[in-house]
Amino acid sequence: MADNLPPAQAQDVPQMSIxxxxxxxxxxxxxxxxxxxRMTESPQIEVGLRTTSEAVxxxxxxxxxxxxxxxxxxxGKTVFLVEASQAGVFTLRGINxxxxxLVLSTQCPAVLFPYVRETIADATQRMGFPPIHLAPINFxxxxxxxxxQAPAVAAG
Numbered sequence: 001m002a003d004n005l006p007p008a009q010a011q012d013v014p015q016m017s018i019x020x021x022x023x024x025x026x027x028x029x030x031x032x033x034x035x036x037x038r039m040t041e042s043p044q045i046e047v048g049l050r051t052t053s054e055a056v057x058x059x060x061x062x063x064x065x066x067x068x069x070x071x072x073x074x075x076g077k078t079v080f081l082v083e084a085s086q087a088g089v090f091t092l093r094g095i096n097x098x099x100x101x102l103v104l105s106t107q108c109p110a111v112l113f114p115y116v117r118e119t120i121a122d123a124t125q126r127m128g129f130p131p132i133h134l135a136p137i138n139f140x141x142x143x144x145x146x147x148x149q150a151p152a153v154a155a156g
Contacts, residue, residue, distance in 0.1 A: 015093045016107060021115055024065055025085040029078070030127045036079045037128060043072035043079045047134065049142075053104035060092045062100075064108035068116050070124070070132050082123045082132070086116035105146075106139040113137060 030036070048069035056063050065087045072079040090108050092100060113136075121131035 012094050014095045014099075015091075016095075016103060017091045017093075018111060019061065019089040019091055021086070021088045021112065023084065023115075023119060024087040025067075025083070026119065026123065027081075027083045028123050028127060029081040032077060032079050033128065036074075039074060039079070041074060043074040045132065046071045046073065049137070051105060051109050053108065056089060060095075062090050062092060062104055062108070064088050064090060064104055064112065066109045066112040066116050068120060068134065070120055070134075072129070080124065080127055080129060082120050082127075084116050084119040084123065086112045086119060088112050102143065105143045109137075109139045113139075 046069075048067075048071075050067045050069075051064065052067075053062055053064040055061070065085050067083065067085040069081070069083045071081045088108060088111060090104075090111075092103060095103055113134075117134045121133055125131040
């Protein structure tokens with residue numbers, strides 16, 4: 001769409017391009033093996049999420065890292081743990097300073113989520129367990145919730 005605009009207007013159109021997507025860190029722990037393969041009850045699954053972003057250079061290039069931690073527990077013991085950090089390098093153009101935080105906190109993690117979901121499913125399966133398929137995440141709702149809580153945290 002921006003290709004049909006004159007060069008001056010094309011620079012004003014918000015654009016996000018994906019430069020690279022990669023696994024930045026992957027950690028697995030399978031402390032209960034091989035006894036955990038004989039369990040009859042299903043373990044309780046806990047999922048943690050963290051995102052970080054930082055400028056790579058002054059040209060509107062940013063790295064966003066989406067880290068997901070999946071822990072399976074049974075009887076007070078950890079059955080397995082997978083932590084995957086999926087990263088991406090994104091170029092943002094034509095986006096004002098107030099909106100960059102929104103894009104880095106919502107759009108970039110949304111792009112990375114299917115990749116980290118696949119990495120976690122593959123890792124749990126390679127550890128000898130059924131794959132864990134994470135439910136979709138609404139990053140816009142999480143961002144809105146974080147923005148609502150920010151004034152309370154700053155005041156407290």
